[in-house]
Structure formats: structure tokens, C-alpha cells
Amino acid sequence: MKPRNWLLLCYALLVAGLPLAGLGYALLGSVGLAGPLATGFTGRHWQALGADAGLLKSALFSFWIASVSLTLAVALALALVLGAQGTLRRRPFPTLLYVPLLMPSLVMGFYLFQLLSRAGWLSRLSFGLGLTHSVEGFPELVQDAAGVGIIGAHVLLLFPFLTLLFQAIYQESRLADYRQLAQTLGATPGQFRWRVAVPVLLRRAAPTLLLSGIATLGAYDIPLLLGRPYPQMLSVYIATRLQRFDLRELPAAYLAGFLVAVGLLGLILVLTRLTRRHAL
Amino acid sequence: MSDLLRVNGLTKQFDGQPVLRDIAFGLAEGEVLAVLGRSGCGKTTLLKILAGLETPDAGTVLLQGENLLPVPPNERQMVYLYQEPLLFPHLSVFENVAFGLRIRKVPRAVADAQVRTLLAELDLAEHAQKAPHQLSGGQRQRVSFGRALIIRPRLLLLDEPFGNLDAQTRADMQQLFLRVSRQHQITSLFVTHDSREALTVGTRFGYLDRGVLSTFASVREFIQDPRTNIQAELSFWENIQQTAVLTP
Numbered sequence: 001m002k003p004r005n006w007l008l009l010c011y012a013l014l015v016a017g018l019p020l021a022g023l024g025y026a027l028l029g030s031v032g033l034a035g036p037l038a039t040g041f042t043g044r045h046w047q048a049l050g051a052d053a054g055l056l057k058s059a060l061f062s063f064w065i066a067s068v069s070l071t072l073a074v075a076l077a078l079a080l081v082l083g084a085q086g087t088l089r090r091r092p093f094p095t096l097l098y099v100p101l102l103m104p105s106l107v108m109g110f111y112l113f114q115l116l117s118r119a120g121w122l123s124r125l126s127f128g129l130g131l132t133h134s135v136e137g138f139p140e141l142v143q144d145a146a147g148v149g150i151i152g153a154h155v156l157l158l159f160p161f162l163t164l165l166f167q168a169i170y171q172e173s174r175l176a177d178y179r180q181l182a183q184t185l186g187a188t189p190g191q192f193r194w195r196v197a198v199p200v201l202l203r204r205a206a207p208t209l210l211l212s213g214i215a216t217l218g219a220y221d222i223p224l225l226l227g228r229p230y231p232q233m234l235s236v237y238i239a240t241r242l243q244r245f246d247l248r249e250l251p252a253a254y255l256a257g258f259l260v261a262v263g264l265l266g267l268i269l270v271l272t273r274l275t276r277r278h279a280l
Numbered sequence: 281m282s283d284l285l286r287v288n289g290l291t292k293q294f295d296g297q298p299v300l301r302d303i304a305f306g307l308a309e310g311e312v313l314a315v316l317g318r319s320g321c322g323k324t325t326l327l328k329i330l331a332g333l334e335t336p337d338a339g340t341v342l343l344q345g346e347n348l349l350p351v352p353p354n355e356r357q358m359v360y361l362y363q364e365p366l367l368f369p370h371l372s373v374f375e376n377v378a379f380g381l382r383i384r385k386v387p388r389a390v391a392d393a394q395v396r397t398l399l400a401e402l403d404l405a406e407h408a409q410k411a412p413h414q415l416s417g418g419q420r421q422r423v424s425f426g427r428a429l430i431i432r433p434r435l436l437l438l439d440e441p442f443g444n445l446d447a448q449t450r451a452d453m454q455q456l457f458l459r460v461s462r463q464h465q466i467t468s469l470f471v472t473h474d475s476r477e478a479l480t481v482g483t484r485f486g487y488l489d490r491g492v493l494s495t496f497a498s499v500r501e502f503i504q505d506p507r508t509n510i511q512a513e514l515s516f517w518e519n520i521q522q523t524a525v526l527t528p
Contacts, residue, residue, distance in 0.1 A: 183353040
């Protein structure tokens, strides 16, 4: 075989072979054909899925977290790029945006836990200032039912990245020239933002936004630290099941992993087609 | 004829460097003032000040006797056309042309009818639903022109609008500009570095050099001014022609 073909084969194995092999293993494991306690083919775990609402609730919770985090991060980044263009061009503001990006997500999660938990700095500060009667009187902002802490951490990690992305698109697409042109055509600054700048920025950034949403959907360390045992985000739900001592639970975990992977692949396919159709 | 636009003593500096020096001229309704000038002579700054996109250091700009300087650019009804068409990439040809009417909240049926008429006039009817990237350079410039015309601008400010087009398309666009501006009685300030283009589109002529604008009372004066280089160009072509005739 020619060296070029070897290279192609290695590339195909790396980008498609390994993930598909993992997916195949999970599928075989879910029907009892692979794994440490493979008992032979059985549809038992698939049938049991109907009685267990845990996976569905995890999926819904993950979609909630991903969509709210992405929406807030996009809104914040757009507000900065369209409302503070002068500031964003002035040093050191563009450089400062890189600071949160340098933080590992686990560190960000830990920092928010220290800041927002009932035993955290803000709670102690508000108690010290007499704003709350006890440390428990501080609102539940981490490990809460709505996932406020998880959303906060994701927004803090996402918005600087999206701000830098939107800023690059703003300059590359010559939106400053479009702003002047739109003004002479009669557009107010607000009309320029909503009718020109926002559609151009969102359409150009759509593939990256899609990937950011998928990454948030599958996040593990932040929800592990800032989330509740129930409902859990998908990655935490699957990992918890895989790590249980009872090996008989493994096929159910394989099944969950398989379904989530297939679901995400389907979602990426549909959304990629949609973003391509409206791409600029 | 009374002036639609009257500019007096317009001055502008950037970092202490004078870009415009005591600019003064008047423009009557329906006139096309073709301003010839080399790169960096202050043409773009002059147009941007008139459009309200730059503020002058001194001077007055009156439109129909009204002081224009405090008026924001979106209320001046003076469209500034760049060298590049700058069509909105997320909108179709139809919606690009309709932009000025949509933001003015003109009823949809009325706006659509106006856009259809103008697209037909500009030979763009069959391209109405296309995206800007599907058009040729000349077609894009026509859409840009239509987008400006639809709001019936009081003054059209053109900054070398056909500078990026090939010779043939450029000549076609000049003819289109002439036809449409006569038909709609558009008053324009047309900046170019091409003397032939200035002579084709202009009804009055000016020359901008290092921030100083000279206006000419007649085409003859414009042609005879050595700074415009038109005499030298005419001599060049005459020499070429004589050489061609004498060469067996």
C-alpha cells in the first residue's frame, strides 16, 4: 500500500473508526453480547428503558442547560460586540477576554462553588452585612434544581470565546462600513443592529455556535461539581452508571451511552444541514 | 437657479494634517458635480462629512437653506455609495433594494410594488430572489444603486462607485447612471479619479487636490486646466492616431 493510502487509513480509523467502534461496543453491550458479564443476546435492557424515566429527564435537563447557557452567552457576547465596539478595540480589554478561556472548566466550576454555595464567600459576605439572617438564608445557586450554577459556569466560559468570535466576524465582514451605509439609508443604530449586524453575526457564527451547544450538552466536570444527584446532565448520568460496583448495571449504562451518542449525532446532522442552508 | 446644497469654508484635519481646506461650492437640484482627484486628496472625507459620517472642524453645510451639520446621518436622506456595492449578504436582491422602505415601515404592498418597478428599470427583475454572491460585479453595483434610489435621496454621494468594474461594465454603468439620474432628477456629487468618467457623468466639474476644491464654470475650463491632465491625454491619443496614419 502507498504511504498516502496508509495515512488516509490511519486518518479514517482515528476520526471515524474509533468512535464507531465505541458505539458498536456500546450497542453490543446493551444487548448482552459484550462486556465483562456478557450473558448472550437479550432485549431485557431495552425493554426496561420504558420503565426508567432517568435517561429522558437527564436529556431534558441537559437540553435546558445547553440552550439557556448558549442563549445567555450569545446575548452577552452580542451586547458587548454591538454595544461596546470602541471599548473592545481598546487595550487591554481584548486581551482580558482570554483570561477566562485559559481556565480549565473544573477550575471555573470549583471557583463558582466557592463563590456561590451556601457556605461560600457571597453567602458569608451577605450574612456579615446582615442581608441574610443565616448562612442557609442565602439562595441556592449551586447544586440547585434549575442548574443555575452550571449555567453560570458555562456562560462564564462561553461568552468570552463568543465575544472574540463575533468581534473577528464583525471586522472581517466590514460591519463598521455596513453601519455607516445603513445609517445613510435611514437606519437608526437599533435598526442596523437588529436588521443587519445580528443576522450577519449569527449566520456566520452558526457552525461554531452549534458545536459550542453540543459541547455544553455533553459537559461533564462542571455538572459533576455544581449539579445535583438528580436530575443529572447526560455525561454525569452515564458515567455514574458505568462506575457502579454492580457489573450487572453495565448494559443499561452502555444502552444510555449508545442512545445519547446516536441522538447527538442525529441532532448535529439536522442542525448542520439547517445552518448550511442559511449560511452566508 | 438657487442652490439645493451650499457648502462654505469646510475644513477638516486628522492628527494636525489638513485634509480639507476651506471647501466651498454650491449644487443646484438635478446637477451632477463630478469631482476629479487622486487618491488621498480628501474626496472620501468630503463625502463623509456631507453624509454626516464625519464632523468638520469648521464650515457650514446647508441643504435647501437648512443647516445640515446637527442632523444625524439617518435623517439626512443623503445616501453614501462606496466603491464596493456592500450589499447586505443575508438579504436577497429584492430585500436589499427594499431595505430603505422596510426600515421606514412603508406598507409591504406599496414597498413591494416600488421595488418591483425599480428592479425592472434597472434590468434586475429576473435576479430579484438571488443572493448577492450569485451576481456579477455590475449587477451588484446596480442593486446598490437601486437600494439608494428607492428612498428618493435628496443628494446622492458616490465615492468612485464603478472603480472596481471592468472597462465595459464600467461604461455600461456610467450610461445607466446618466439615464436614471436624468429620469429621476437626482442631484449627485460623483467623485472619481477617472477624467473620462467625470466628463461622462458630470453636468458640473470640480478638481480636488490636497484638500483644496476648484470648481469650473464650464467643461472647457475643466478640460483646459492642466491639473486634470485631460489635455495631455488628448495629445497622447492624437499622437497615437497620427503615428498610425503615417505608418504604412
